[in-house]
Amino acid sequence: MILWDLFVTFFEIGLFTFGGGYAMIPLIQTAIVDGFGWLTMKEFVDLVAIAEMTPGPFALNSATFVGYMVAGLAGSVLATTALVIPSYVVMLAVQAVYSRVKERPLVRAAFKGVKAAVVGLILVAALSVGRASVVDWGTGLIALAVIVAIVRFKVHPVLALVAAGIVGALIFR
Amino acid sequence: MLWELFLEFLKLGALTFGGGYAMIPLIERHVVKECGWLTRQDFADLVAIAEMTPGSLIVKSSAFVGKKMCGLAGSVVATIAAILPSFLVILVIAATFLRVLGLPLVQSVFRGIDAAIVALIVAAVVSVGKTTVSDKRTLLIAAGTAIVVLIFNVHPVLALLAAGVIGIVLFR
Numbered sequence: 001m002i003l004w005d006l007f008v009t010f011f012e013i014g015l016f017t018f019g020g021g022y023a024m025i026p027l028i029q030t031a032i033v034d035g036f037g038w039l040t041m042k043e044f045v046d047l048v049a050i051a052e053m054t055p056g057p058f059a060l061n062s063a064t065f066v067g068y069m070v071a072g073l074a075g076s077v078l079a080t081t082a083l084v085i086p087s088y089v090v091m092l093a094v095q096a097v098y099s100r101v102k103e104r105p106l107v108r109a110a111f112k113g114v115k116a117a118v119v120g121l122i123l124v125a126a127l128s129v130g131r132a133s134v135v136d137w138g139t140g141l142i143a144l145a146v147i148v149a150i151v152r153f154k155v156h157p158v159l160a161l162v163a164a165g166i167v168g169a170l171i172f173r
Numbered sequence: 174m175l176w177e178l179f180l181e182f183l184k185l186g187a188l189t190f191g192g193g194y195a196m197i198p199l200i201e202r203h204v205v206k207e208c209g210w211l212t213r214q215d216f217a218d219l220v221a222i223a224e225m226t227p228g229s230l231i232v233k234s235s236a237f238v239g240k241k242m243c244g245l246a247g248s249v250v251a252t253i254a255a256i257l258p259s260f261l262v263i264l265v266i267a268a269t270f271l272r273v274l275g276l277p278l279v280q281s282v283f284r285g286i287d288a289a290i291v292a293l294i295v296a297a298v299v300s301v302g303k304t305t306v307s308d309k310r311t312l313l314i315a316a317g318t319a320i321v322v323l324i325f326n327v328h329p330v331l332a333l334l335a336a337g338v339i340g341i342v343l344f345r
Binding site (some may be wrong): 014015017018022023048049050051054055056057058059060061064065068069073076080083084086088089090091092095096098104105106107108109110112113114115116117118119120121122123124125126127129130132133134138139140142143144145146147150151156157158161163164165166167168169171172173 | 218245309339341
């Protein structure tokens with residue numbers, strides 16, 4: 001039953017994708033293109049582009065999109081829900097425990113270490129995404145301007161993005 | 174409160190482009206500064222937790238904050254609100270606009286946006302870094318993690334666990 005396969009596939013993807021949506025790409029490809037053959041490779045690549053350009057996390061957008069392509073509205077609802085459930089349930093459990101132990105010295109100490117590491121991880125993300133997006137003077141200037149705007153001048157991130165889009169339209173014709 | 178949760182996370186869901194780290198500055202601004210539902214410390218903790226658990230940051234934030242503010246009902250309402258906007262946009266696109274995206278103008282717009290997304294991620298480094306990297310040891314952990322993950326391809330979750338252990342040893 002296709003709806004069940006869809007649900008199980010995205011539930012598993014939702015359960016095992018750590019570190020952000022892009023890590024999902026190989027998983028989705030294996031399940032959906034190679035495995036079930038629900039999409040062709042070209043359709044899949046288009047999907048990745050669309051999911052990246054629209055609001056919302058890449059992972060969720062892919063689930064909605066693939067779900068729709070495979071089984072219409074029901075498919076999109078099912079796939080999206082299946083993707084969200086593992087993470088949602090885990091967070092509920094974590095929140096319950098966290099609220100009780102968050103001030104304990106051992107917990108604070110562990111968090112201090114983890115949070116510092118997270119800073120390193122985010123830096124890695126900035127470098128990888130940077131390598132793909134900051135490819136010439138125009139993009140470099142945009143990136144720099146936005147950093148200054150957000151960090152120094154507290155500009156609202158969305159305003160900065162919109163401005164960047166407009167500038168992009170003007171200079172990258 | 175339930176209604177507030179719904180509205181605020183609906184807004185957040187509509188505004189988060191780029192996913193993952195690029196969303197951190199936006200979510201922080203919303204949840205910490207504008208709504209005051211988490212302290213900056215709490216939010217940095219949430220980001221750390223989010224690194225070690227599967228799923229998208231926006232869903233985790235809505236589940237976490239929703240549960241904190243309004244129990245189970247809050248978490249359900251907030252999460253549905255958070256995913257609704259992008260869900261609807263994708264549906265519309267999948268059903269109709271697929272061809273629009275090849276247009277050169279649209280491509281140019283998104284080149285600009287992609288560059289800006291890098292900036293958002295850097296802003297996330299700065300914001301989480303400000304409350305987290307306070308001395309040489311934390312700086313070393315941050316730098317060490319970046320090196321180990323980027324150059325030696327250590328799995329991020331492994332690096333985080335190691336950092337947690339190091340944290341317990343160093344900061345007790």
